[in-house]
Amino acid sequence: MSLLQIEGLGIDFGGLRAVNDVSFSLKAGEIVSVIGPNGAGKTTLFNMISGVYLPGRGKVMLDGEDVTRLSPHLLARRGLSRTFQNLQIFHAMTVLENAVVGHHLHERGNILADLLSLPASRRSSRESEESARRLLDRVGLGRAAEQEAGSLSYGALKRLEIARALALKPRVLLLDEPAAGCNAVETEEIDHLIAQMAAEGISILLVEHDMKMVMRISNHIVVLDHGEKIAEGEPAAIARNPRVIEAYLGAQATEANHADG
Amino acid sequence: MRLSSKTITLLGLAVVIAIAPVFFPSSFYYRVGSLIFVNGLAVTGLVILIGYAGQISLGHAGFAGIGAYACALAPVHFGLHPALAAVLGAVLSGIIAWLVGRPILRLKGYYLAVASLGFGVLVSMVLANEAAITGGPDGMAVEDPGLRGALKAIGIDLSNTEFWYAFSGLILVIGAWLALNLYHSPTGRALRALHGSEVAARAVGIDVAGYKLKAFVISAVYASVSGSLLALQNKFITPDVAGFMHSIEMVTMTVLGGAGSVIGAILGAAILTILPQILTVFQEYEQLLLGLVMMLVMIFMRDGLLPSIARRLRRGGE
Numbered sequence: 001m002s003l004l005q006i007e008g009l010g011i012d013f014g015g016l017r018a019v020n021d022v023s024f025s026l027k028a029g030e031i032v033s034v035i036g037p038n039g040a041g042k043t044t045l046f047n048m049i050s051g052v053y054l055p056g057r058g059k060v061m062l063d064g065e066d067v068t069r070l071s072p073h074l075l076a077r078r079g080l081s082r083t084f085q086n087l088q089i090f091h092a093m094t095v096l097e098n099a100v101v102g103h104h105l106h107e108r109g110n111i112l113a114d115l116l117s118l119p120a121s122r123r124s125s126r127e128s129e130e131s132a133r134r135l136l137d138r139v140g141l142g143r144a145a146e147q148e149a150g151s152l153s154y155g156a157l158k159r160l161e162i163a164r165a166l167a168l169k170p171r172v173l174l175l176d177e178p179a180a181g182c183n184a185v186e187t188e189e190i191d192h193l194i195a196q197m198a199a200e201g202i203s204i205l206l207v208e209h210d211m212k213m214v215m216r217i218s219n220h221i222v223v224l225d226h227g228e229k230i231a232e233g234e235p236a237a238i239a240r241n242p243r244v245i246e247a248y249l250g251a252q253a254t255e256a257n258h259a260d261g
Numbered sequence: 262m263r264l265s266s267k268t269i270t271l272l273g274l275a276v277v278i279a280i281a282p283v284f285f286p287s288s289f290y291y292r293v294g295s296l297i298f299v300n301g302l303a304v305t306g307l308v309i310l311i312g313y314a315g316q317i318s319l320g321h322a323g324f325a326g327i328g329a330y331a332c333a334l335a336p337v338h339f340g341l342h343p344a345l346a347a348v349l350g351a352v353l354s355g356i357i358a359w360l361v362g363r364p365i366l367r368l369k370g371y372y373l374a375v376a377s378l379g380f381g382v383l384v385s386m387v388l389a390n391e392a393a394i395t396g397g398p399d400g401m402a403v404e405d406p407g408l409r410g411a412l413k414a415i416g417i418d419l420s421n422t423e424f425w426y427a428f429s430g431l432i433l434v435i436g437a438w439l440a441l442n443l444y445h446s447p448t449g450r451a452l453r454a455l456h457g458s459e460v461a462a463r464a465v466g467i468d469v470a471g472y473k474l475k476a477f478v479i480s481a482v483y484a485s486v487s488g489s490l491l492a493l494q495n496k497f498i499t500p501d502v503a504g505f506m507h508s509i510e511m512v513t514m515t516v517l518g519g520a521g522s523v524i525g526a527i528l529g530a531a532i533l534t535i536l537p538q539i540l541t542v543f544q545e546y547e548q549l550l551l552g553l554v555m556m557l558v559m560i561f562m563r564d565g566l567l568p569s570i571a572r573r574l575r576r577g578g579e
Contacts, residue, residue: 052460076466088464090457092521093450101454105466107447111475114446115439121446128447168465 003028003203004080004172009048009058010227018044019227021058024220026172026203031194033206033214035238036224037248042207043085045224046174049205050082051075062172077105079171083161083178085207091150095141098149098160099132100125102167128167135163139193155186162193172203179210191217211249215239223248267441270524274437278430282423291422293538298429299490300530304514305436305523306483311512312520313449314476315456316366317374320381321511324354324481325488326388326503329403330395332492336404343406347489351482358481359474366473369459373477381508388500400499403492425494432490433527436483440523443479452476484511506548513555519565528567 002025010020019041026032034042047053049060051072060068062078070078090098107128113121136142139159144152152160158178165173175194179187191213198204198217208214214221214235221238223231225247231238238244264272281294303325310316331350335341341349357380365376388395395401409424419427443449455462455469462469492498501507510533518529533554537547562569 050464052463072460072463073466073468076464081466082464084461084464088458088461090454090461092457093453097450097453101450101462101467102465104447104451104454109447111448111479114448115443115479117442117446121442124447125445164461164465 002026003063004049004205005059005061006049007059007061009045009055009060011044011048011053011056017227019048019224022222022224022227022229023058024222024229024232026205028171028203029198029201030219031198031204031206031217032220032222033208033218034222034224035208035211035214035248040224040248041227042224043176044227046082046176046205046207050080050174076168076170079168080174081165081168081170081172082174083158083165083176085176085180087154087157087161089149089157089160091148093149094145095136095147095149095152095160096129096132096145099136099163099167100128102135102164103128103131105168132163132167135166136160138166139163140189155182158182158186158190159193162190166197170202172205173197174205174207176207177209178206179208179213187213267445270441271434271438274524274527275434278434282426288420288422291420291426293535295422295425295429295494296491297527297531297534298426298433299487299494300511300514300534301433301527302429302436302490303484303487303511304518304526304530305433305440306480306487307511307515308520308523308526309440309443309452309483310476310480311515312522312526313444313452313456314473316473316476317371317512318377318477318480319374319505319508319512320377320379320384321480321484322503322505322507323377323381323384324358324484325491325507326384326500327354327357328485328488329492329498329502330388330488331485332489333401333403333498334394343404343493344408347486347493350489351485354481354485355478358478362474362477366470366477373473378505378508381503381505385500385503385505388503395500398500400497403496403498405496406493429490429494432486436486437523437527444523448472448475506551510551513551516565517554517558519567519569521564522567525565525567529565532566 004026006025007023009022011018022045024032034045036042048055051070055068059066062080067075067078090101107124109121109124133142133145136145139162141156141160141163144156149160162178179190182190187210194204195217218235221233221235222229223238223244230247231241231244282291285291303321307321310318328347328350331353332343332346335346335349336343361376361380365372389398408428409419409421412419451467451472455467455472459469488502491502514529514533515526517533518527519525558565
C-alpha cells in the first residue's frame with residue numbers, strides 16, 4: 001500500500017504545459033528520485049505536491065486521503081514536509097532556533113502561556129530545544145548550535161534544512177537537490193543521512209542532479225522531460241533506458257566529455 | 262546563578278526608571294518621563310508586529326485613539342470606572358484588529374500597511390467629526406481614575422506627575438516583560454520564522470496568516486493601553502492621538518531604536534520624545550525631523566540604532 005500517490009498531476013503557466021499527467025507512488029521507507037534535464041518540471045512537481053502551487057489537474061493522495069488542495073502548513077500537520085532548492089533558512093535566528101522551529105507542530109501551549117512565560121510554555125521550549133540539539137548532532141551541526149544561521153556554509157545550511165524538516169517527525173519528506181553545491185565529503189554525508197532516514201521508515205522523494213548519488217540510493221526513479229514522465233523504474237533499468245539516455249543521461253555524458261576535453 | 266539576558270534587560274529598565282528622578286532638575290521631567298513610557302509601550306507592541314513578524318502598520322494611532330476615547334467616553338455614558346474603561350478599550354481594539362486583519366493578512370504583500378492606514382484615518386475622522394459625542398477637534402475631558410487617591414489612603418503620597426511617572430513606568434516594564442517572554446516562546450519563534458521565510462515557515466507547519474493576525478491583535482492592544490494611559494494622565498484628549506502623524510511617529514520610534522529589540526525601540530521612543538521637548542526649535546519642524554530620521558536610519562542603519570551600535574562594538578572587540 002503506497003503512502004503517497006500522485007495521480008495525473010499537471011499544471012499550466014499561461015500557455016505553457018509545465019507539468020502534464022505525471023503519476024507515481026511512494027511506499028513507506030522508500031526512496032524515489034525524480035530526475036530530468038533543467039526545466040523538465042521537477043521543482044514545479046515538488047511545489048504542487050507540497051501545496052505551494054495548486055495543481056491544474058490530477059490528485060495527490062497521502063495515506064488514502066485526498067490532500068490536493070491543502071496548503072503547506074496543513075500538509076505538514078499530516079506528516080509531509082520538504083526542503084528547498086534555493087535555501088529557505090531563517091537567517092536572523094540561530095542554528096539551534098532554526099531547528100527548534102521545526103518542532104512547531106509538537107509544541108503545546110498557547111499565546112497567553114507564551115506571553116506570561118508560564119511553566120507549560122517554558123517546558124515546551126525546553127523539550128524542543130533538547131530534541132533540536134540531538135538533531136543538530138545527527139546532521140553534524142551540534143557545535144554550531146549557538147551561531148547565527150546566516151554564518152554557516154552552503155553545505156551546512158543544506159543539512160540544517162534537513163534537521164529542521166526531521167524535527168517535524170515527517171512520514172514523507174521531499175528533498176529538493178539536497179547535495180547541490182556540496183563538496184564530495186558533504187555529498188556523502190547527506191547520502192548517508194537520506195539512507196538512514198529511509199531506514200527509519202520515512203518516505204523520501206528526491207530531486208537531485210548528482211547521478212552517482214541517485215543511482216546509489218534510490219529504490220525507484222521517475223524521469224521527467226518537458227513536464228512529462230518519460231520513464232520509471234529501478235536504477236539499473238533507468239540507466240539502460242534509451243529514451244532516458246537521449247533526453248538526459250546522454251546529455252550529461254556529452255557535457256562531461258566536453259568538460260574533460 | 263547566571264541571569265538570563267531577559268532578566269538583565271528588565272532589571273536594567275526598572276533601575277533606570279527608578280533612578281532617573283534623582284537627576285530631574287524640576288517636576289516637568291516627570292511629565293516627559295511618563296510620556297516616554299506611554300510612547301515606549303505603544304512601540305513595544307510594534308516591536309512584536311514589525312520586529313518579530315515583519316509586518317507594517319501605518320494606522321496604530323487608531324488603536325491608541327480607541328483606548329483614549331474609551332477612557333473619556335465610557336465613564337460618562339456607561340458610568341464605567343476609567344480604569345475599567347481602559348480594559349474595555351483594549352478588548353475593543355483587539356476585536357477590531359482581528360476583524361480588520363483577518364481578511365487582509367490572508368493576502369501576500371503589503372496590504373496590511375494600506376488597510377491599517379485607512380483604518381487609522383477613519384478613526385481620527387470619526388473622532389473629529391462626531392462632535393456631539395467626542396467634542397470634535399476641541400477634544401474632551403477625561404475623569405481621574407482616583408488611583409492616586411487610593412495610594413494616598415495607604416500612606417503613599419505622590420504628586421500628580423510623580424504618580425503618573427511611576428504608574429506608566431510600571432506598565433511599560435510589564436509590557437516589556439510580556440514582549441520579551443514572547444520572543445523566546447513557541448509563538449515568538451513562529452513569528453520570527455515567518456519573518457525570515459514564509460515558505461519555510463509553512464513547510465514546518467506554521468499557519469502564517471494566523472500568526473500574523475495574532476501579532477497584529479497583540480500590538481493593537483498595546484497601542485490601545487498606551488492611548489488610555491495618555492488620556493488618563495492628561496485628563497484631556499483630542500483626536501490628534503489617533504492622527505496619521507502619531508502613527509508615523511510610532512513606526513519611526515520603532516525603527517530608529519531597532520525594530521527587533523524591545524530595549525532599542527524604547528530607546529527610540531525616548532529620543533524622539535525628548536528631542537522636541539528640549540530643543541524648542543524642533544517643535545516647529547517636528548514632522549520634518551521625523552521624515553529625516555526615518556530616511557537616515559533606513560540608509561545608514563537599517564537594523565536601527567541599538568543593534569547597529571551593538572554590532573559595531575562587537576566587531577571592535579574582536
